[in-house]
Amino acid sequence: MSEIGVDQWVEQSGDRQEQYSGRTAPIRRLFDSLRPGWRLVIFLLLAAAYPLVVSQSGVRIGITVLLLAMLALGLNIVVGWAGLLDLGYVAFYGFGAYFYAIVTSNQLPAHWPTWIAIPVIVATTALLGALLSLPSRRLVGDYLAIMTLFFAQIFGEVVRNFERLPGVSEDLDLTGGPNGITGVEPWKLFGYEFGTFNRNFYLLLVLLGLLIVALHNINDSRTGRAWRALREDTLAAEHMTTPVNRLKMLAFAVGAAIAGLAGTIFASVQVGVFPNNFVLLFLITIYAAVILGGLGSIPGVVLGAIVIAYTPEMLRDPSTAGVLFYVGLVALTVAMLKKWRLVATALAGLVILGYAVRWAALAIWGDSILGTANDTLISRVLDGWLLVLGQSQEVVTSYAFVLAIVGALGVIAAQNWWRVVWLIPTLYLAILVWENKLALQPSVTRQLLFGGILMVMMAVRPQGLLGIRQVEIT
Amino acid sequence: MEFFLQQTINGLTLGSVYALLALGYSMVYGVLKLLNFAHGEIYMFGAFAGYGVLTVLGGPSALVVPVWLVITLMFVASMAVSSAIGVALERFAYRPLRNSSRIAPLISAVGASFFLQAAALLLFTANSKSYDAPTLIPIDTGLTLGPINVWLVRILVIVTAAVLMVLLTMWVARAKTGKAVRAVSFDREAAAMMGIDVDRVIVVTFLIGSALAGVGGVMVGLVFGRVFHLMGFVAGLKAFTAAVVGGIGSIPGAMLGGLLIGFAEAYTTGYISSTFQNLIVFGLLIGFLLMRPTGILGRPELVKV
Numbered sequence: 001m002s003e004i005g006v007d008q009w010v011e012q013s014g015d016r017q018e019q020y021s022g023r024t025a026p027i028r029r030l031f032d033s034l035r036p037g038w039r040l041v042i043f044l045l046l047a048a049a050y051p052l053v054v055s056q057s058g059v060r061i062g063i064t065v066l067l068l069a070m071l072a073l074g075l076n077i078v079v080g081w082a083g084l085l086d087l088g089y090v091a092f093y094g095f096g097a098y099f100y101a102i103v104t105s106n107q108l109p110a111h112w113p114t115w116i117a118i119p120v121i122v123a124t125t126a127l128l129g130a131l132l133s134l135p136s137r138r139l140v141g142d143y144l145a146i147m148t149l150f151f152a153q154i155f156g157e158v159v160r161n162f163e164r165l166p167g168v169s170e171d172l173d174l175t176g177g178p179n180g181i182t183g184v185e186p187w188k189l190f191g192y193e194f195g196t197f198n199r200n201f202y203l204l205l206v207l208l209g210l211l212i213v214a215l216h217n218i219n220d221s222r223t224g225r226a227w228r229a230l231r232e233d234t235l236a237a238e239h240m241t242t243p244v245n246r247l248k249m250l251a252f253a254v255g256a257a258i259a260g261l262a263g264t265i266f267a268s269v270q271v272g273v274f275p276n277n278f279v280l281l282f283l284i285t286i287y288a289a290v291i292l293g294g295l296g297s298i299p300g301v302v303l304g305a306i307v308i309a310y311t312p313e314m315l316r317d318p319s320t321a322g323v324l325f326y327v328g329l330v331a332l333t334v335a336m337l338k339k340w341r342l343v344a345t346a347l348a349g350l351v352i353l354g355y356a357v358r359w360a361a362l363a364i365w366g367d368s369i370l371g372t373a374n375d376t377l378i379s380r381v382l383d384g385w386l387l388v389l390g391q392s393q394e395v396v397t398s399y400a401f402v403l404a405i406v407g408a409l410g411v412i413a414a415q416n417w418w419r420v421v422w423l424i425p426t427l428y429l430a431i432l433v434w435e436n437k438l439a440l441q442p443s444v445t446r447q448l449l450f451g452g453i454l455m456v457m458m459a460v461r462p463q464g465l466l467g468i469r470q471v472e473i474t
Numbered sequence: 475m476e477f478f479l480q481q482t483i484n485g486l487t488l489g490s491v492y493a494l495l496a497l498g499y500s501m502v503y504g505v506l507k508l509l510n511f512a513h514g515e516i517y518m519f520g521a522f523a524g525y526g527v528l529t530v531l532g533g534p535s536a537l538v539v540p541v542w543l544v545i546t547l548m549f550v551a552s553m554a555v556s557s558a559i560g561v562a563l564e565r566f567a568y569r570p571l572r573n574s575s576r577i578a579p580l581i582s583a584v585g586a587s588f589f590l591q592a593a594a595l596l597l598f599t600a601n602s603k604s605y606d607a608p609t610l611i612p613i614d615t616g617l618t619l620g621p622i623n624v625w626l627v628r629i630l631v632i633v634t635a636a637v638l639m640v641l642l643t644m645w646v647a648r649a650k651t652g653k654a655v656r657a658v659s660f661d662r663e664a665a666a667m668m669g670i671d672v673d674r675v676i677v678v679t680f681l682i683g684s685a686l687a688g689v690g691g692v693m694v695g696l697v698f699g700r701v702f703h704l705m706g707f708v709a710g711l712k713a714f715t716a717a718v719v720g721g722i723g724s725i726p727g728a729m730l731g732g733l734l735i736g737f738a739e740a741y742t743t744g745y746i747s748s749t750f751q752n753l754i755v756f757g758l759l760i761g762f763l764l765m766r767p768t769g770i771l772g773r774p775e776l777v778k779v
Contacts, residue, residue, distance in 0.1 A: 147760060284584065448589060451588035454585025459567070
C-alpha cells in the first residue's frame, strides 16, 4: 500500500516501463543511446551504399523498400499518432499515382512538367484526405475504419469501371480501366531526368530523409503532442480545449499527402499504373510494416518496412527461402518451449518421426508414391528423411496443411511436455507442407505470412518491435 | 411487372443470405464490440465445405444418394466447418486480446481474414468451383407466381433463412443461453457479476454466428453457382453494411438491413447497371453512417466518463 498523498499508479510507473532485458538487451541499449540524428545519418549512409553493392534488380527491391517506408511513415501519422484507423489509405497512394500518370502520359495532351505536377498532386491528395476526415467528426473506431475501407473500394471500382465518365467525357479515356495506364514519364527536375533505378533510389532516399526529419520535429511539436492526446483519449483531449476536429483533418491530410507523393514516384518508376497495384493486399502490407515495427515509432516503422518489403523478395529465391523457413522454425520452437531440454527432445522426436513416417508410408504404399526430390536444405542435411510426394501430392499436402494449423493451435493451447507432444507432429507437417507446396508458391506464402504476423504480433507484442508499450488506464 | 417480380425474388434471395451473414456480425459485435473482419472468410469456408460434400458424394451429375440428403449434408457440413473456424478464431486470435486496446483485435481480425483467404487459395487454388445446382434441382421446378417461375432452390433458400431467423429470435428471447447473450451484450461486466459464464456465452455467439455464415455460403453456392477464395470479402463488406444499416448489435436490425441491402442490390442491377451495384451499396452505407450512425433499430450508445 502506498502512503497517503502518493498515488500508487504514479509511484509504480517506473515498473511499468520496459527495462532492458532478454537476449536483445545490448542491441536495444546501444540503439537507445544513439541520438536520433546519428541514427538517421547511419541509416542514410548504409542505405546510400546499398546500390553500390547490389545488382539492378537489387536496386529495384531497394526502391520498393523505400516506397513502403515512406507510405508506412504516412500511415503512421494517421494510425500511430492520431489513433484514427484509416483503411482507405491505399486509395490516396493510388490517387497520387493515377493523377501523375494521367497528367504525364498520353491519356491527356497536357504533359505537365514535374515541378507543376508534384505540388498540385500533393495538394490535391491532401485535400482529398481532409475531405475523407470529415466523417471522422461523427464516426469513431470501427465505423470510421469501415467507412474508409469503403472509400478504398469505391476508388478501385471507379478506376476499373469508369474510365469514360458517362455524360462528361464519353470519348476521353481517363484511367484506362482494367488495363491501367502505360507510358508514364519519369520525374524531371532542373533538367535532370530520374529515369534509372539508381537515380530514383537516391531521389527516394533524399525524400525519405527529409520526411523523417520533418516527422521527428512534428512529433515533438505541439501538434504531435496534441495528436497523441487525441489517440489516448479524444474526449479528455477535447475537454482540454484541443481542437479535435482540426487535428483529425490535419492527420488525414498530411498522411494522404505523403501517400500521394509516394504514388507519383511509384508511377514514375513503374512507368505505368494498374488497378491491381492499389488493392487491399497492399494496404495490409503497409499495415503489417507499421505494426511490426511499432505503431507510433519512426525508426520502428522504417525497420518494419524494411523487413516486410524484403521478406517476400527472399522468399522468391527457393534456397534462401528454405534457410529462412528452417531458421524461423527453430526460433519458434525455442520461443515456444524455452527450456533446452524440451527443445532437444522435440528436435530428436522430429527426426525419429520423419524416418518412421517415411518407412511406414513406403511399407504400405510402396515406392510409387515418391516424387523426385529437389536439392533442398533438408535433403542435404538429412538425406532420405522427408517424404517427397509424387502424384498424390496435392491432396496429401492439403490435409497436412489443415492438420498443421490445428497442430499449431494445439501447441499454443498446451503446456510443458504436452506442448512437446503437439509440437513434434506439427513441425513435421509444417516441413512436409513447406517442401511440397509452400516453397513453390511464394505469393501465397507471403499472404499467409502477413496474416500470421498481424495475428501473432497483436497477441505477443502489440507495441511492435520498437514501439513503446502503452499503459491502459481503465 | 414480370421484370419487377423477378428482381424482387432476386432481392429476397440475396437479402436472406446477407441477413444471415449480418446476424453473425451483429451478434459478435454485440457481445465483444469487435468487428469480426474474418466473418466473410468463415462464410467462404462454409461454401467450400458444401462443395466438398457435393464432390465426395459423386458430384452434381452422378450423385450416390438422394438430392435432399445431399443438400442437408451440405448445410450440416458447412455449419460444422464454419463454426469450428469461428470458435478457433475466437479462442486463439481474439480471446488473448480481450483486455487490450480497441485497435488490437481489429488488426488481428484483418490478419485472420487475410490468413484464411490465403489458406483457401492454397487449399482450393484460384479457380472458382461450381455447385452446378441446376443439375441437382432442375431450374423449371418450383412455384409459378403469376408470369414467372420461382426456382425451387430460391424457395429453399428463402424459407431456410426465414426459419433460421425465427428460431434465432425465439432462442434469444426465451432460452437461458439466449438471454445470457443479451445480458452480455448489454453489459459484460454486470453479466459476469450475475454469474453468467461470459467466456461460454462468447463462444456460443461465435458458434451460432459462424454456423449461420456457413449456411449462407452454401446458399450462395446453390443459387449463384460460383464458389471461390475471394467471395468472402465483398460479401462480408455488404453484410457488414447490412448490420450497420439495421443497427449493429440488434438482431431484428440485421435481418432488416440484410433484406434492404439485398433489394437495393437487385433493383440496382436490374434497373440501372450491374457496374453500379457495389458503388450504390457502399454509397448507401456511407450516407447512412453519416446520417444515422446507430442504424435503423440501433440505440445511441451513451459514453460515461
